[in-house]
Amino acid sequence: MSRNGDFPDGNHYDPSGILIEFPRRVTASIDPRMREIVADLPEPVRSMARYHLRWADDQGAPLSGGERILRRYGSLMMLCVSRERSAWDRAVNVAAAGNLMMASQFIHDDIIDNDQERYGKPTVWARFGVPAAIMLGDALTASAYAALADEPPQVARELIRLMSATIQHISAAQTQEMANKGRTDITLQESMAVVEAKAGRPAQFACAAGVAGSGGTPSQVAAAAELGLHLGTAVQLHDDLNELWPTKDPASETDLRDLRERKTIPAVAYALQISGRHQEELSRYLQKTVSPGTTELLRVRALLDKIGAHEWLGEQLTGCVDAALTHIPEVTPVPLDQQEIRQYITDWLTPQ
The missing domain is CATH 1.10.600.10 (Farnesyl Diphosphate Synthase)
Incomplete structure (x- = not known):
């Protein structure tokens, strides 16, 4: 098909x-x-x-x-x-x-x-x-x-095991993400681990389960799992990038929901590790408890931009997409199938 x-x-x-x-x-x-x-x-x-x-x-x-x-x-x-x-x-x-x-x-x-x-x-x-x-x-x-x-x-046994593990990882990530709100001591590695568990693992299950259910070989299922893990992580980073810096109107507030809720998403965790006055101002914002207004949210986003989080996030997204693409030949030997998978991923996730 x-x-x-x-x-x-x-x-x-x-x-x-x-x-x-x-x-x-x-x-x-x-x-x-x-x-x-x-x-x-x-x-x-x-x-x-x-x-x-x-x-x-x-x-x-x-x-x-x-x-x-x-x-x-x-x-x-x-x-x-x-x-x-x-x-x-x-x-x-x-x-x-x-x-x-x-x-x-x-x-x-x-x-x-x-x-x-x-x-x-x-x-x-x-x-x-x-x-x-x-x-x-x-x-x-x-x-x-x-x-x-x-x-x-x-x-059935393999898929039930995979689904169970996926739900466990999602549950752990959701719990950790809530615990991380407002904290300034979350490392970039810890923040990325939440993304991998919350977004990478479900995509890993999706890609692997589809291949397993269609009669794919164990090696194809394993390759699809690796592709999915990188792809799911890329999807979350792509969503973060579009929420923080929308391409249609970069000056807009958009929802900026994660900033509003003071979540230590990867862009924020990256910025926190860069010492300087911008990092200090970001830390003070995260420790506040009063709901921010539009002006404050836009100022925090500007801080992330000045620290280099925008550029860093784009680079991480590109790296995850590239990593996913490398597994396509292992998933299917059919050139046309490879082309379609590659095109769907790149059309969806290539940074603008």
């Missing part, structure tokens, strides 16, 4: 639209399986799951376009899967399970971050309450494990 189109007699679509077309094709492939799995949930968690996945509103009325909530992770699940139809079809159940696992993590993440909206609609906890949201997250995780149990025994 072309990552940019359907299964049109082996033909490939214009790769210029791969960032749009590939996620759409992935969604069309795995959404039906996800709906089957969710349909087996008992009420009221089934209706809550449909709401969270944007398949229905809070009254149960069907919605369109709900796939956006998991489009990016679903694409990672299928990114390294062979374009052959049989391999693609074999990976669909695993990808659906992975998406449901991440759906549960999004629910818990919204609670932790006190997010009341996701993509313009109230989050599950904001609509149904925190206890109900926690229970829905647990139910979706259980559904993901049950779906993986449908795989051949050896594959």
Whole structure:
């Protein structure tokens, strides 16, 4: 299957639209399986799951376009899967399970971050309450494990082990990230470790699980895991870069949420290790407890820029992308597949 189109007699679509077309094709492939799995949930968690996945509103009325909530992770699940139809079809159940696992993590993440909206609609906890949201997250995780149990025994055991490790790493990273807020003694290595666990590990599972579910060899699965680890880390750094220094309007505040919440993200941890008056001012800001205004947030971002965090973050992103790309030949020997994987990654993550 072309990552940019359907299964049109082996033909490939214009790769210029791969960032749009590939996620759409992935969604069309795995959404039906996800709906089957969710349909087996008992009420009221089934209706809550449909709401969270944007398949229905809070009254149960069907919605369109709900796939956006998991489009990016679903694409990672299928990114390294062979374009052959049989391999693609074999990976669909695993990808659906992975998406449901991440759906549960999004629910818990919204609670932790006190997010009341996701993509313009109230989050599950904001609509149904925190206890109900926690229970829905647990139910979706259980559904993901049950779906993986449908795989051949050896594959199922490996994927369940990988998913368990992924959830453990995400949980540890979320806990550590909360503990790091406002601290000025967090090293760059510690900050990057949180990113790797929170973003790199889920992408590692996604890429490896897709290949394993599609019938890939152990060496291909291992290579996909390495690719995913670097890719997931790159995605988080890319998101940090775009939040701190948006390319459309570099002078804007954007959300600057991580700065507002005084999180010791890698750009901040890097700046803290550079001695000088800018570092001292940044340290004082992190130790404050009063909610910052726009002027203060923009001043803190300017401090990061003066210290060199903008340039450093771009260099780290490029390094992670390059590291991910080196594993593509080990994932698949097919030149066209290699080209499509490489293009999807570079079109998405190359700094502007």
